[in-house]
Every structure is written in structure tokens, then in C-alpha cells.
Amino acid sequence: MDINTIGKNAKAASRLTAAMETKQKNEILTVCGEALINNADAIIEANKADYEKAKANGMSKHMLDRLMLNKDRIEAMADGLFQIAKLPDPVGEYVSMNTLPNGLIVGQKRVPMGVIGIIYEARPNVTSDAFGLCLKAGSAVILKGGSDAINSNKAVVDILRQAIENMGINPDIVTLIEDTSRETTTALMRLNEYVDLLIPRGGAGLISAVVKNSTVPVIETGTGNCHIYVDDTAKIQMALDILINAKTQRIGVCNAAESLLVSEKIAPEFLPLAAKALKEKGVEIRGCVKTAEICKGFEIIPATDKDYATEFLDLIISVKVVKDVNEAIDHIAKYSTGHSEAIVTESYENAQKFLAQVDSAAVYVNASTRFTDGNEFGFGAEIGISTQKLHARGPMGLQALTTTKFVIYGNGQVRP
């Protein structure tokens, strides 16, 4: 089916999802989750084809693991849908309601976005997850997954659509673009007539391609060159715990730390302990000249400007000794991707300064950057973490997938 028809059908279906009561949306989510479990074998078979092909093409072990589906993972996908069914419905909330002096009653009401496009890579679990979140937020969804997972995605979406159709509901509330060519993906990014919002989920390359080529409004997600700054007065053990947690608790994620800044006053005491702890976890250290001087017993690779700008997503960290909190803030302003940064300090003044002046989606005092996550923040679900400033910033829950409209009750008012 051509992309225009897909868009048109999704737009038509979005009028249905927008009008659905919470109960009906939850019912669909539950039925779809059960359908995934009942048809797990078909999904696993389709996934095997993707997996074998990707393996033959030399896909990395890490990526192969993301691609692979088994019974447990399909149950987790279904469980994701059951969880979304339990979340409060974001649609219909009145953000505000006021009576104007002329008697007009003006309310701002949370309403569905319409049609949401999700462009993602080789993780087939995104398929059901994105569908569930968009539906609960009252929108139809158009999915464009990576070509590596095309058979898995087809199997999942076929099962979802069949389950929806069996309920007597238009299955165009969820559509997979089966043609994974670049031309079709670009056409989706220009489908302003039918698509209200595009969310790319994946690596920096994918996201930058969508930002560059899309005329549909985009929410940029994900890239995180996150910093931990250890201030003069930091508690040493707390700083070590936060550093090791942020860097090594999970390395391939956007809220992991990639860079360590240390105040020169505390560096002689803190850095050797940090180097030891990092090395014990197998982390490669790319440091400035001062870092190398202080950590003489450890292998410190000289850090380049590029290192300071890199999201490693690996057992690598860049390290810099800075004069004070001001230099740390300047360094972050220069190199950060605006995702998450933390200061470890016992100074009230420096804590408040860091919170006020660091311009990132999430700014921490004395905690690990790994908490930047919709579930950790208590949103119950997450479609991604926005690193742009428009519409949503930081972890995005169901509310981020909605918009508002003004509804106005009058009794004949005209403008004088």
C-alpha cells in the first residue's frame, strides 16, 4: 500500500481513537496483549528469519540480542500492553478553565495528537509498545521499523490488526509500513497532511536524519552525553557510588554517564579512587593532562576534544579536571547534548547554581543520571526521552503524546 493511502487511512482511524472511551481503549489493549501471547509461535518463527539473516549479514552480538524474541520477551510485550491499560487516560483532562469578564468560559482541554509516526530500528518490542502508548493517548499510529526486523514487525502488527478487526474495530488504528526503503521513509517524513507528530527512536544517525529531512513536527529523543561533576565539597564515597552507577550500571543507554568533571581541589584525593573503581569495572579512561598526572599508577589515554563530545555507550569515560563549578558549567554548556547532568556536592550555593545554570532536560544534585526515565519518574510508561525543548523535555509519558485545544462556552458574545 502506498504511503499516502496509509496516511489517509490512519487519519480516518484517528477520528475513531480520538472518540474512544477509556474503557474501550483498555479493552483493545488487553485483547491485543492476549493475542500476542496466543500467537507467540508465529512471532518467534518470523523473528527467526530476521535473526538468521541479520546474523549472516554480520550484525553485532549486542544488536542481535536486541532483535531476538522468545516466549518470555513476547510475554513482556503483552505485559507492556496490560500495564498501559492500567494507566490513567491522559485525554480529557482540563489543564485550565476560566470565566472571562465578558462571560466567555474558556477551558484548555487535553486532546489526542491525531496520527503519530514512530521511526525505529531493530527492536521489535517497540512495535507493540508504541502502538499501546499511542492508542491510550487517543491517536492512531504509523510504524516504520528497521528492515532487519521486518518479518518480526509484520507478524506482530498482523496479530494486532487481526485482533482489532475481530472486535469489529477499524484496524487502521495501527499500520506498519512494510516497504523499508529510504524513499518511503522520506515520504513519511513529509506526510504533513496526515501525520501530526514523528518520533524517531534509535541511534544518533537515525535521529539526525529524521530531524534533517522531516517537515512533520518531530520530537528528538535520546542522545545523552551525560556528565557527573564532582565538586570541592563532595562526599567521596557518595561521588564514587554515583559515578560507578551512572557509568557502569548499564552502558548502552542514553542516561549513562559519559564524562566525569572533577574540581581541582578534590581531584588529588578523589581521582585515584575513581580511576581504581572505574578500572575494576573495566572502564577505559580518556583524561586531560592533569588527570594523567594525578592518576599516575593507571593507564590514562589522552582525551581529545572529540572524546569530550562523544556519547560512548561503552566502557569508556572522558575525564577532565576543572577549576570549579563555573568551569564545569561552561564545559557542560559546550559539550553536553542536553540530556542529564549531575553535581555531587555538599555546597548549597554550588548545588543551586548548577541546577539553575545547566541547561539540560534533567539536572541532578547528589544522584545518578540513570534515573532519567519515565518509569523512574513515576509516569508509568515512556515513549522516549526528549532532548529538544519544544513540546516535551526529558522522559515522555502519555501526556507528551497529547495536545490541547481551547473549548469556549459562550452565550452570544461578539467582539466589540
Next chain:
Amino acid sequence: MDINTIGKNAKAASRLTAAMETKQKNEILTVCGEALINNADAIIEANKADYEKAKANGMSKHMLDRLMLNKDRIEAMADGLFQIAKLPDPVGEYVSMNTLPNGLIVGQKRVPMGVIGIIYEARPNVTSDAFGLCLKAGSAVILKGGSDAINSNKAVVDILRQAIENMGINPDIVTLIEDTSRETTTALMRLNEYVDLLIPRGGAGLISAVVKNSTVPVIETGTGNCHIYVDDTAKIQMALDILINAKTQRIGVCNAAESLLVSEKIAPEFLPLAAKALKEKGVEIRGCVKTAEICKGFEIIPATDKDYATEFLDLIISVKVVKDVNEAIDHIAKYSTGHSEAIVTESYENAQKFLAQVDSAAVYVNASTRFTDGNEFGFGAEIGISTQKLHARGPMGLQALTTTKFVIYGNGQVRP
């Protein structure tokens, strides 16, 4: 100065505006307003050059009037800045603040956008207005006005920058791009490194060019193909008042009505009266076949599909007789630009249905669409009216020029 340098300087200046206290921002606004009044002669002289050139080039009378500045209008520009100084500061508000089970205190704080770019046409009053709103919202602004107003804009921005510099403050908090070439404008739209948000203000052509070419996030403003639907049970006089107000109170504005839909039950009674009232105001009627049949005594031009999709911004209205509220809602879904629509009805059910199902920025029961305006809604100021769904929808006040960030107070928390 090249566009990259302008961007870089504005970004640096935006760290200043972000850190400014409300008092200082208000002081700058007041000083700048006074500077405009004190230097009115220089602005008027520069404006004369633009005006004469535009007149010689055959600019329409309507556009010439928008371009023209005199003492009164410059005082109004200054007054705009004084008014903005009186508005509450949107920066620093905590949208929410919660303590999580693990003791993390997570707050969502309203913070400045950073650098805002405004691309506009031949209205030099936008220059000071956009500067004032962006500054109050804590952002630096890059202005790109139309070439027709270049001398006026230069004069205004020179005066603003001089006044700011005299206060000992970096004047890069407001910059005019003096090179009005298409290349430079396109370069501004791609300045993602330095510009956080672009707002186009002007006609449909300008807005669609920005949406198509910009990689910087955009808020689409303005085009309004607004509908008035007169339902079965409407009070005739109220419907006439609302129709005439929405169509003719001011014709060149985005919240003016462009299309009238009438239920077939009330059409025989209402339409002849509507035609008479519209004709008395000099409005040309482009109607469907039924409209022509019912309004036999009046000249009704046959309406084309294109007429129903057109924002006339003129003394022209398209008219269609529809079966009922459902057909009205379908017609609006097909032709509306999603700006403002109104139903006139005494039916509770149809009022609620219209409010729920019409997917526009502002949906009215029994009031004129002309109220869709930041000042009318009580925001105290307006940078434009968003017709997109991302970030802001409908009239945009100071809040729409801000974003949020999460600030997190911990005491050593790491993720298990």
C-alpha cells in the same frame, strides 16, 4: 556579520537572559520603550525610505498601511514593551514537584527556550514586540524581517541595542539579520546548533516555506479557514450577530470567519436573513446549489471545492447547506486549517458533540471566532496563534515561549 556568528553570539547572550532576574528584564523593557519614543524621528525617517520604495514598487494599499510608522504607532510599540514589563515572569514556575519513594525530589521547572528566531514580513512593529516577549521569557532573539521593512527594522534594532549597551548589557540579546536574501534565511532555518525555536509570522506562503525548509523546531502560526455552523435550534438573531461579527468586524485576520455552514432545517429561515446582512456589509457570497435556491433574491456565486478550502482574508464567504451537525463536523474535518470554529445552537447534545469532535485550536459554542487571541483570552500578550499541535496550540502567550527542565534533589541515590 555572517549568520553563524550571529547565532553563536545570540547563544552566548541567551545565557545572560536566562539568568536575569525579573526586575532587570523589566528595566531593559522600560528603557528600550523610552528609547523608541526618544528616537521616533530616526525611525520615522528610516520608515519613509521603506515606504517610498515599497510604494514605487507597487505595494498594495493594505500592505503599505501595515508598513507605515508614525509617532502614534511608535508610541504604541513602546507601550507594548511597557505592557510586557508589567506581565508576570513565566520563568521559574514549578509545574510540578514530587518526592519519589526512593527519596528523590523531582521538580519540573519552567525555564527559558534559549535562542528564538522570528521570521516575519513587512510589519516593523513586530520587531520590538517579538524582542520584548522573548526577553521577558528569558530568551535571546534573532529577528529576520521582510526586505520591504529593512530600514525601519534596522533603525528600531539599532535603538534597542544602543539602549541595552548603554545599560552595560551585552546587546546580542537582540539581533537583526540585515541580509534579507533567501540563502541567509534558509541558513537561519538550519542553525540547529544555536537556535532552539523558529516562529514564522506572516502569510501562508512564508509559513509553509519555513515549515518545509527548517530543521530547527518550528511553531506554525496563523492560517485560519474558520467556520461558523448554524445548527437547527440556533437563535436566529444570535447566529446573525455572530456571523456578521466573525466575518466582517475585521477581515484581514486569521480568526475571521471564511465559511458558513447551515443546517438544512434552519436554512430556509436563516439563510435569506444572513444573505441580506452579509450583502449589506459588502460581502460576496459563494454558495452551494441549495444556498442559491434558498437565497433567490441575492447574487450567489457557485462555490467550488477550492472556495471551501480558501482563507479569503477579504469580503468573501463560502456557504454550504449541510444535513446536520455530523455533516458540519465532517466538512470542517475536510477543509479547516484547525484554527477556530463555532457552532450556534440551543441543543446541549450538539454543542457537546461539536466541542468534542471538531479538532481545532479553538472551538466555540455561541460566540464569535474573533475571540481567538492572546489578549482576549487574558494572556496579556501574544506572539502568534499556533495551528500546530506540538508545544503550543491556539493563542501563544509568554508561557509558550518557555520550556521546562527537571531538577532533581538527591542524597546519594543510585539506580539498583
